[in-house]
Amino acid sequence: MFERRTMKALLAMVLCLSLLTACAGKKAxxxxxxxxxxxxxxxxxxxxxxxxxxxxxxxxxxSHTSMVFSTDGKVKGTGGCNSYSGGYTLENGRISFTPFATTMRSCVPALNDQEMRFFSFLNGKLIVKFKSGLLYLVSEEGKPSIFSELE
Known part of the structure; x- marks a missing residue:
């Protein structure tokens, strides 16, 4: 009796692991x-x-640093303190941005530093990727900016 239960449990574990491996492989x-x-x-x-x-x-x-893209090549959002708008070009899986128009509100130092880092990061061509529902913009140096979708 003990051997039969052990064998059933072992077969159930093998089946579960096989299913998990197959699902993980398809997702990747x-x-x-x-x-x-x-x-x-x-x-x-x-x-x-x-x-x-x-x-x-x-x-x-x-801080709500955000981006909203339109299909006509426009982007807008907030840098965490100031609102911005501008344009973008998507070509061969890379995105580049035009200079942004921004509001000029005074920010607390931590938000100001983050906002400057955000706008600086968006200079140059960035690789666009999606993984696990997240948006990755990756610099040529390999550093990512990662965004989740606001629901």
């Missing part, structure tokens, strides 16, 4: 697959993206 393939610019734009546009990390560093809690 879809996340790592290269996306076309049209697919990237479909994921970016019409959503509000809020920064979790900027240039590899975590953001100030509740």
């Amino acid at each position: 393939v879809s996340e790592d697959a290269a996306m076309s610019d049209a697919d990237l734009l479909a994921q970016l546009a019409g959503r509000a993206w809020v920064a979790e990390y900027i240039d590899g560093l975590p953001v100030v809690d509740m």
Whole structure:
């Protein structure tokens, strides 16, 4: 009797591990697959993206540094203190931004530093990736800014 239960439990564990491995493998393939610019734009546009990390560093809690992309090449949001708007170009999986128009409010030092880091990070061409529902903008040095979708 003991051997029969042990054998059933062992078979159940092997089956569960096989299913988990198969599911994990499928997820990794879809996340790592290269996306076309049209697919990237479909994921970016019409959503509000809020920064979790900027240039590899975590953001100030509740700072709401955000980006909202439109399908016509415009972007707007808040740097954490000041509102901004501008344009972007998406080409070959890389995004670049035009200079931004921003408000000029005075910020507390921590938010001011983060906002300057955010705007500085957005200079240059950034690789656009999606992983586990998060937006990754990655610099040529490999440092990411990571955004979650605001719901």
